[in-house]
Structures are given as structure tokens and as C-alpha cells.
Amino acid sequence: MHVCTYICIVKLEDAIKSTSFASQKQKAGLNILYTAWWLKSMLSKELKVFELTHEQYNVLRILKGKHPEQMCVKDIGGRMIEPSSNVPRIIDRLVAKHFVERATSASDKRETVITLTNVGINVLKQATVTVNNIMQQRIQMKEADALELNNLLENMRVDQ
Amino acid sequence: MHVCTYICIVKLEDAIKSTSFASQKQKAGLNILYTAWWLKSMLSKELKVFELTHEQYNVLRILKGKHPEQMCVKDIGGRMIEPSSNVPRIIDRLVAKHFVERATSASDKRETVITLTNVGINVLKQATVTVNNIMQQRIQMKEADALELNNLLENMRVDQ
DNA sequence: AAATAATAGGTGTACATACATACAAAAGAT
DNA sequence: ATCTTTTGTATGTATGTACACCTATTATTT
Numbered sequence: 001m002h003v004c005t006y007i008c009i010v011k012l013e014d015a016i017k018s019t020s021f022a023s024q025k026q027k028a029g030l031n032i033l034y035t036a037w038w039l040k041s042m043l044s045k046e047l048k049v050f051e052l053t054h055e056q057y058n059v060l061r062i063l064k065g066k067h068p069e070q071m072c073v074k075d076i077g078g079r080m081i082e083p084s085s086n087v088p089r090i091i092d093r094l095v096a097k098h099f100v101e102r103a104t105s106a107s108d109k110r111e112t113v114i115t116l117t118n119v120g121i122n123v124l125k126q127a128t129v130t131v132n133n134i135m136q137q138r139i140q141m142k143e144a145d146a147l148e149l150n151n152l153l154e155n156m157r158v159d160q
Numbered sequence: 161m162h163v164c165t166y167i168c169i170v171k172l173e174d175a176i177k178s179t180s181f182a183s184q185k186q187k188a189g190l191n192i193l194y195t196a197w198w199l200k201s202m203l204s205k206e207l208k209v210f211e212l213t214h215e216q217y218n219v220l221r222i223l224k225g226k227h228p229e230q231m232c233v234k235d236i237g238g239r240m241i242e243p244s245s246n247v248p249r250i251i252d253r254l255v256a257k258h259f260v261e262r263a264t265s266a267s268d269k270r271e272t273v274i275t276l277t278n279v280g281i282n283v284l285k286q287a288t289v290t291v292n293n294i295m296q297q298r299i300q301m302k303e304a305d306a307l308e309l310n311n312l313l314e315n316m317r318v319d320q
Numbered sequence: 321a322a323a324t325a326a327t328a329g330g331t332g333t334a335c336a337t338a339c340a341t342a343c344a345a346a347a348g349a350t
Numbered sequence: 351a352t353c354t355t356t357t358g359t360a361t362g363t364a365t366g367t368a369c370a371c372c373t374a375t376t377a378t379t380t
Contacts, residue, residue, distance in 0.1 A: 024306035036196030082197045110328040146184035270358040
């Protein structure tokens with residue numbers, strides 16, 4: 001039986017109330033989906049203070065990586081963790097909050113170039129401190145284990 | 161450089177075009193999010209043939225686990241991989257396709273009990289064959305590695 | 321140069337998530 | 351027995367995803 005006191009490690013069986021899995025491989029699939037949800041919901045909770053969703057935060061971080069250079073929508077899209085994200089609409093919301101600015105590219109009028117504003121940079125800076133702290137506290141893993149995990153995840157994905 | 165021929169293993173660096181991570185632990189977080197997206201989008205693609213989203217498929221599978229018993233909305237919700245899923249609305253769509261039926265519980269009129277229809281059972285059966293095949297082919301992992309992965313994922317999640 | 325194809329971005333729709341709220345029914349308190 | 355609280359479900363709103371389609375611009379072909 002699972003008892004939750006101060007620190008609580010939730011087994012998948014408890015989380016989704018399922019006791020039998022066809023294989024460890026099948027369980028691993030569900031475990032990845034559940035852990036991703038767990039990560040995302042932790043992030044979202046922290047980011048709410050800054051009026052950011054974790055997708056909006058992701059876009060700001062991508063922009064920060066090139067700042068003070070601008071980036072076009074396509075380049076941002078290519079760096080999203082979830083590649084099918086609809087970047088124009090995420091940018092709509094960042095523009096509404098004055099965290100970024102939109103302009104048509106001079107060199108290619110099809111492109112829209114996005115720039116971080118000072119407000120955006122400040123919000124991102126504060127949000128990042130919080131996010132990093134939470135990640136440090138809530139993810140329990142030695143670097144060697146993390147490396148092992150990264151190898152397992154990268155080798156499991158068969159494309160085509 | 162990464163070349164994709166027949167079987168193609170995508171490194172996270174290529175997927176999100178980022179080359180530097182603060183730590184293996186931070187990379188692991190992103191890797192989990194990306195792998196979850198990869199899994200979900202594969203599933204969704206396969207399930208489209210059956211007019212199912214992967215959340216709808218998840219609900220059908222949960223119902224199958226108790227069949228021919230009925231389940232109430234709350235019990236279904238407690239078994240979802242993403243616990244904050246809005247189960248009533250997913251059920252709306254399954255009812256519209258005649259895969260499940262809704263009825264008010266006799267023992268507790270607050271509860272709505274959900275029953276799999278024969279159509280639902282057949283669709284689930286066919287969808288499951290396809291899903292299992294795809295998982296078998298696209299997830300490359302030995303059982304021992306899957307066990308290792310499950311342990312890493314379950315031990316990393318610190319709640320509270 | 322004119323016609324055609326490819327590309328970048330935006331938009332519409334269906335579905336899902338996250339969270340707040342509403343309402344009816346059941347459980348508990350007095 | 352009546353009042354209060356809790357519970358189960360549904361619904362409204364903002365956001366995001368997945369995918370199709372449209373338009374403007376650029377690149378390519380002839």
C-alpha cells in the first residue's frame with residue numbers, strides 16, 4: 001500500500017488505478033504520457049503568476065535564445081517541443097500582453113518577424129527563476145540517471 | 161550530422177534544434193515532453209481511421225476493463241492518463257458516435273453511468289489491434305530497458 | 321516576361337485541457 | 351426533520367492542438 005507523507009513518489013499503478021500492463025514496454029508508454037502531464041501541470045501552475053501558459057513561456061525562451069535578433073514564425077515553430085503547435089495564435093496572446101512585437105520582414109514580405117520587448121524579457125527572467133527552482137526541487141534524479149533516461153528515450157523513437 | 165534512411169532515431173537536439181542544455185536533468189524534462197508528443201501524435205494518426213481521438217480511445221479502454229459492468233464518470237476520470245481530462249465532454253462525443261450509452265444511476269441519482277455498446281466494443285477491438293501493432297513496431301526497447309525506464313520515471317516524480 | 325509552383329503566415333473548425341462555477345442529489349449535523 | 355456540507359456531473363471560457371484551406375509573396379520554369 002502506498003502512503004503519502006512529506007515526499008510522495010506516485011507509482012503509475014496508483015496514478016491511473018491500473019494494476020496490469022501487457023508488458024514493461026506498454027507500461028513505459030503510459031508512464032511517459034503520465035509524466036509529461038505531471039511536468040506540464042507543474043509548470044503551468046508556476047507560470048500562472050506571470051500570466052503565461054507553458055507554451056507561451058516556451059516561445060519566449062526560444063526568442064531569448066536569439067535575442068536581440070528577431071525570429072520569424074517558422075523558425076520559432078521549428079524549435080517548439082510540440083512541433084504541431086499553432087505558433088501564430090500563441091504569438092497573438094503574447095502580443096496582447098505586450099511581451100513581443102510583430103512586424104513584416106523587410107527582406108521577405110511573407111515573413112512575420114517577432115521581437116521580444118523589454119517587458120517580455122523581464123517577465124521571462126522572473127518566470128525562469130521560478131521554473132528552474134521548481135524543476136530542481138520536484139524532479140528527483142541524479143545526473144547519471146538523467147543521462148541514462150535521455151539515452152533510453154532517444155533510442156526508443158523509431159521514425160518512418 | 162544526422163541522416164535518415166530506413167529506420168531513423170531522432171535525437172532531441174535535432175527535434176527542437178537546441179544544442180545546449182543546462183543539465184542532463186533539464187534535457188530529460190524536455191525529452192519526456194517531446195517523447196509524449198511523439199507517442200500521442202502516432203496514436204492519433206492510427207486512431208483517425210476509427211473516428212477516435214486517443215482520449216476517446218482511452219475512455220473506451222477504461223470501460224472495457226470493467227465491462228460488462230457500467231462505470232460512472234468519476235471512476236473513468238480517476239483512471240485517465242491525463243487526470244484533468246474533462247470526461248463528460250469526451251463521453252458526449254462517444255455517445256454521438258453510438259460507442260457508449262449514458263444513463264442516470266438508480267442507486268445514486270447524481271451519478272451518470274456509462275455502458276459500452278456492441279458497436280463500441282467492436283471499434284475498440286479493431287483499434288486495439290492497430291495500436292498494439294504500431295507500438296510494437298515503432299517503440300524500440302528491450303523489456304529490461306523498459307523496466308529501467310519505468311523505475312527512472314516513477315522515482316523522479318516528487319509530489320507535495 | 322508570364323505562368324506555375326512553393327513558401328510563410330493567418331484563419332476556421334473540431335477536439336481537448338484547465339479551471340471556475342452551477343445545480344441537483346446525497347450525506348452529515350443539529 | 352431541517353439545515354448545511356459534500357459530492358457527482360455538467361457547462362462556460364480561455365487556451366492549445368491538429369489539420370485543412372486561403373492569401374500574399376517569392377522562387378522556378380518555360
